[in-house]
Amino acid sequence: MKNKRVNFMTYTKLDADSIISYILSIDTLHHFFGTDTLEASEIGDGNLNYVYIVRAADHPEKALILKQAVPYLRIAGEGYPLSRDRMSYEIRSLKLYNALIPQHVPDVLYADEAMSVIVLEYLSKHIIMREGMMDAIIYPNFAAHMGQFLAQTLFKTSSLFLEGTAKRQMMAQFNNNTELCGLTETFVFTAPYMEHETNEIDPLIEAEVLALREDTAFKIAMLELKYKFMNQSDALLHGDLHTGSIMINKDETYVIDSEFAFFGPFGFDVGALIGNLAMSWVSHFERSKDSHYQGWILESIVELYETFETYFLSLWSAAEQSALIEPGFIDHKGLKQYQQNFMQNILQESIGFAGAKISRRQLGIAGVADIRGIEEPKSRARAEKMALSIGIHLVKNYRTMHLITDLTDYLRNLK
Amino acid sequence: MKNKRVNFMTYTKLDADSIISYILSIDTLHHFFGTDTLEASEIGDGNLNYVYIVRAADHPEKALILKQAVPYLRIAGEGYPLSRDRMSYEIRSLKLYNALIPQHVPDVLYADEAMSVIVLEYLSKHIIMREGMMDAIIYPNFAAHMGQFLAQTLFKTSSLFLEGTAKRQMMAQFNNNTELCGLTETFVFTAPYMEHETNEIDPLIEAEVLALREDTAFKIAMLELKYKFMNQSDALLHGDLHTGSIMINKDETYVIDSEFAFFGPFGFDVGALIGNLAMSWVSHFERSKDSHYQGWILESIVELYETFETYFLSLWSAAEQSALIEPGFIDHKGLKQYQQNFMQNILQESIGFAGAKISRRQLGIAGVADIRGIEEPKSRARAEKMALSIGIHLVKNYRTMHLITDLTDYLRNLK
Numbered sequence: 001m002k003n004k005r006v007n008f009m010t011y012t013k014l015d016a017d018s019i020i021s022y023i024l025s026i027d028t029l030h031h032f033f034g035t036d037t038l039e040a041s042e043i044g045d046g047n048l049n050y051v052y053i054v055r056a057a058d059h060p061e062k063a064l065i066l067k068q069a070v071p072y073l074r075i076a077g078e079g080y081p082l083s084r085d086r087m088s089y090e091i092r093s094l095k096l097y098n099a100l101i102p103q104h105v106p107d108v109l110y111a112d113e114a115m116s117v118i119v120l121e122y123l124s125k126h127i128i129m130r131e132g133m134m135d136a137i138i139y140p141n142f143a144a145h146m147g148q149f150l151a152q153t154l155f156k157t158s159s160l161f162l163e164g165t166a167k168r169q170m171m172a173q174f175n176n177n178t179e180l181c182g183l184t185e186t187f188v189f190t191a192p193y194m195e196h197e198t199n200e201i202d203p204l205i206e207a208e209v210l211a212l213r214e215d216t217a218f219k220i221a222m223l224e225l226k227y228k229f230m231n232q233s234d235a236l237l238h239g240d241l242h243t244g245s246i247m248i249n250k251d252e253t254y255v256i257d258s259e260f261a262f263f264g265p266f267g268f269d270v271g272a273l274i275g276n277l278a279m280s281w282v283s284h285f286e287r288s289k290d291s292h293y294q295g296w297i298l299e300s301i302v303e304l305y306e307t308f309e310t311y312f313l314s315l316w317s318a319a320e321q322s323a324l325i326e327p328g329f330i331d332h333k334g335l336k337q338y339q340q341n342f343m344q345n346i347l348q349e350s351i352g353f354a355g356a357k358i359s360r361r362q363l364g365i366a367g368v369a370d371i372r373g374i375e376e377p378k379s380r381a382r383a384e385k386m387a388l389s390i391g392i393h394l395v396k397n398y399r400t401m402h403l404i405t406d407l408t409d410y411l412r413n414l415k
Numbered sequence: 416m417k418n419k420r421v422n423f424m425t426y427t428k429l430d431a432d433s434i435i436s437y438i439l440s441i442d443t444l445h446h447f448f449g450t451d452t453l454e455a456s457e458i459g460d461g462n463l464n465y466v467y468i469v470r471a472a473d474h475p476e477k478a479l480i481l482k483q484a485v486p487y488l489r490i491a492g493e494g495y496p497l498s499r500d501r502m503s504y505e506i507r508s509l510k511l512y513n514a515l516i517p518q519h520v521p522d523v524l525y526a527d528e529a530m531s532v533i534v535l536e537y538l539s540k541h542i543i544m545r546e547g548m549m550d551a552i553i554y555p556n557f558a559a560h561m562g563q564f565l566a567q568t569l570f571k572t573s574s575l576f577l578e579g580t581a582k583r584q585m586m587a588q589f590n591n592n593t594e595l596c597g598l599t600e601t602f603v604f605t606a607p608y609m610e611h612e613t614n615e616i617d618p619l620i621e622a623e624v625l626a627l628r629e630d631t632a633f634k635i636a637m638l639e640l641k642y643k644f645m646n647q648s649d650a651l652l653h654g655d656l657h658t659g660s661i662m663i664n665k666d667e668t669y670v671i672d673s674e675f676a677f678f679g680p681f682g683f684d685v686g687a688l689i690g691n692l693a694m695s696w697v698s699h700f701e702r703s704k705d706s707h708y709q710g711w712i713l714e715s716i717v718e719l720y721e722t723f724e725t726y727f728l729s730l731w732s733a734a735e736q737s738a739l740i741e742p743g744f745i746d747h748k749g750l751k752q753y754q755q756n757f758m759q760n761i762l763q764e765s766i767g768f769a770g771a772k773i774s775r776r777q778l779g780i781a782g783v784a785d786i787r788g789i790e791e792p793k794s795r796a797r798a799e800k801m802a803l804s805i806g807i808h809l810v811k812n813y814r815t816m817h818l819i820t821d822l823t824d825y826l827r828n829l830k
Contacts, residue, residue, distance in 0.1 A: 172587070195743065219749050233646050
């Protein structure tokens with residue numbers, strides 16, 4: 001094919017044609033494909049961005065993914081401006097994740113902040129985990145993989161590992177991700193629990209929704225969680241770690257879509273994932289009625305958390321010096337006690353944030369397909385009510401839970 | 416006098432001669448002095464920086480202060496490098512304070528980040544508060560002034576007042592003050608409580624110091640406070656708000672020396688000030704034995720904190736919308752309950768940080784003149800022991816205190 005000349009010095013929105021010129025203009029990507037003729041097509045249903053697959057026409061297994069941000073919210077159109085900067089945070093976080101735990105994020109083949117473009121390894125043998133869970137597929141390695149992912153990414157970007165200057169320099173790369181943090185502040189912590197034009201409420205659960213708007217204890221607990229989200233800069237978060245941000249198969253697990261990345265509380269990513277697993281668990285009372293699959297989900301929550309905790313503590317044992325703890329400051333027994341308090345707090349905050357994620361998905365602008373995709377209205381409403389009552393319980397009671405099994409026991413006793 | 420030509424485009428260390436050329440090269444300062452002949456002389460005992468007074472030779476009341484940072488720690492010499500960037504944080508914070516509460520900070524007449532220079536209003540009728548307190552001078556307006564200063568500066572730089580983007584933009588101005596934050600992390604929270612070459616320990620209190628090194632509960636509480644200092648970005652802190660950073664007389668109160676400014680926990684500035692007042696209170700058992708003066712100090716601690724709390728809450732009532740709370744999210748009763756929890760937490764953390772400040776001053780590199788300046792060794796050791804035991808008690812027990820009078824009652828009952 002013929003190379004069309006395009007000016008890529010300033011931001012240009014790519015399309016299926018210009019994308020090939022763009023790819024060929026970059027040496028490493030040109031080498032990747034060699035002399036093959038290329039084809040590009042848009043894939044997926046990106047809410048925020050445009051996503052293309054680029055293939056060698058005669059060797060379709062030779063492929064890569066190109067993702068470009070546009071200066072608006074893609075699903076809503078040009079009337080909903082959203083800075084292209086989000087791609088810079090995705091680029092920076094994915095590069096950092098590749099340095100920390102390359103086996104669980106796609107390779108970044110090329111990145112261009114000026115063009116808001118990232119070019120990624122094509123994961124041909126994986127599907128979005130949420131889709132797999134709706135089909136009741138068991139992923140035997142998921143919990144171990146994601147427990148390790150969470151431990152590596154959270155521990156190694158925290159002041160338990162980094163020196164002060166290194167941490168502040170890393171924070172400076174993400175400090176201005178204000179717009180996407182603002183979306184979370186509004187759509188996870190605020191709008192779903194008040195009258196708000198963006199809410200999408202099933203009329204069949206209206207009574208519960210109206211009752212929740214009057215629940216002062218819930219609101220206070222939600223403000224406490226929101227305040228932590230806004231002001232506690234423990235570690236670099238993915239920021240949107242639900243089962244739709246994971247590409248998976250029986251063997252491998254990859255985290256994608258990290259444009260919400262910023263420095264926030266440890267429990268937020270852990271809680272987001274646990275909350276989404278719990279919603280899948282709820283959905284299967286209506287979807288598959290497969291108690292074996294539901295059992296696997298609850299076991300996975302426990303294994304996920306316990307793997308996270310074990311790896312986090314083992315990384316901590318290996319890190320002799322950090323901005324927080326100088327060697328010789330505290331004896332072994334004291335350190336163990338401090339670590340125990342520290343991990344207890346992470347567990348509780350994770351459960352609180354899980355509750356926030358579950359609640360908002362029943363009322364707010366973004367439902368989860370697991371539950372909102374249940375077709376029969378009464379069946380869907382039963383799942384929504386159950387999920388909502390779980391979310392409320394966790395938000396109000398996370399400080400009473402001391403083990404991850406306190407959460408799964410609570411769930412198991414609901415039916 | 417004749418204008419000497421100096422290149423001020425790049426950083427140049429000023430001296431008593433070149434400083435006058437520098438002043439005259441700046442229009443606003445040239446206007447300030449008019450045609451007067453100028454004199455410059457170095458003043459004070461700046462630990463970090465050079466400080467000059469520049470006067471009109473024939474009108475000595477016409478004067479200003481010029482402060483310049485050098486790329487090393489001034490008291491220690493060129494062998495102890497310290498980035499000049501510290502002046503940028505002082506400039507930015509003083510400008511912000513001038514916008515928020517101009518009556519309690521000196522006017523910034525000129526600032527030049529490239530030259531690491533700030534030119535300030537000359538406070539001719541004020542002395543360093545620590546000096547005044549050593550002489551048992553009562554400052555009747557101090558508590559009300561500083562309570563308001565703390566409320567204005569902390570509330571208006573927090574997410575209780577600012578929108579998310581505004582807060583993150585403000586944080587970005589201070590995010591890299593890593594070096595001075597690192598000094599606090601080491602010399603307030605770590606080194607004093609372990610064997611460390613920088614400690615300066617009075618042999619007469621060695622037994623207490625050795626016992627403290629074995630006190631695991633104290634170490635754990637200190638790590639918790641240090642972790643908050645490093646990871647809780649509530650508001651813009653002064654960062655070094657002791658009685659040596661206040662210029663005062665009976666009528667007026669000015670805060671100076673804000674080079675440690677950064678975003679940290681609300682309680683840190685409040686606690687620093689309370690801790691320094693408590694140390695002065697201790698010192699007067701040996702210095703003046705003036706129980707009336709000591710009574711004024713305890714009353715001032717209560718008035719300072721209560722003024723801070725009252726103003727903070729009144730600013731909160733006036734701020735209908737912030738990144739944290741959207742109008743309509745929570746009802747009046749719920750908001751009051753949330754605020755009560757919130758203020759309780761600030762009080763407790765303030766008392767904890769006060770304890771950390773008191774403890775480190777007895778053991779670490781920087782003592783306070785109030786106590787270390789007591790000449791008679793046994794008398795000094797008595798004060799050191801008493802202060803140390805107060806510091807330890809506050810660090811270990813701050814979560815048990817619910818009112819500021821719990822702190823002053825505890826002090827009052829010590830003797």
